[in-house]
Amino acid sequence: MSRRARLWLLGCAGLVIAAVFAVSCTELPGFGGAVHPYGERAVAAALQQHTANVISSVNFDQRGFDTLGEESILFASVLGAGMVLRLARDERKEQPRPARVLPTTRLFGAVLLPVTLLTGGYLVAHGQLSPGGGFQGGVVLATGLHLAYVAADYRALHQVRPLAVLDVADALAAGAFSVLGLVGLVAAGSFLKNTLPLGTFNQLASGGLVPVINAVVGVEVAGGVIVLLAQFLDQAVEITGVEQQ
DSSP, X not given: OOHHHHHHHHHHXXXXXXXXHHHHHTTSOOTTOSOOHHHHHHHHHHHHTTOSOHHHHIIIIITHHHHHHXXXXXXXXXXXXXXXXXXXXXXXXXXXXXXXXXXXXXXXXXXXXXXXXXXXXXXXXXXXXXXXXXXXHHHHHHHHHTHHHHHXXXXXXXHTOOHHHHHHHHHHHHHHHHHHXXXXXXXXXXXXXXXXXXXXXXXXXXSXXXXXHHHHHHXXXXXXXXXXXXXXXXXXXXXXXXXXX
């Protein structure tokens, strides 16, 4: 496609988006008023679904397709980065040299690594009750694991980072989100419609499908971020030279 054709395509798409956005804005309530219909409906829906965290209810009930799009974007980003950063034919890997780490830094990482992983798991498990959820908890789990790299060296990170398992877990979790949505579509006529018992409000086993989706999202986000960082770290640490032809 020529540059001119791409510009025409971009302009047409921009006009369509601008028109849809302008029409949508005409239906919004006025700023500074006392009437907030979207917020009132979101809170009512969350209470009906026994989900104390209204944001999780909005993500997985009112905005199910939007959340699916965000998951797909992350999965596609990890896949694209892996393809771009894969080892080229004229590149080679070398074992990284052992790093020299201060004892205080090593102690700091050793203490915080299990605490951070526990915090990430807590955020994922309690996403239907309190601020947090699969997205936030997954990022905490992924970044917390890399304390092994900060407090020790790259070889220590290799030992606690099973990339082959995480690759499969990332793909399965991304697919499981779609499967859960389709189950609701088939059983109840709506994508991501709850098909599980709601449980007791404000208890860990409440919210119906929301905690299950939180767990799936947590696995997908954690696995995807770890795999993505692994691609960049490999380039920075292990690929140290290019073979001369």
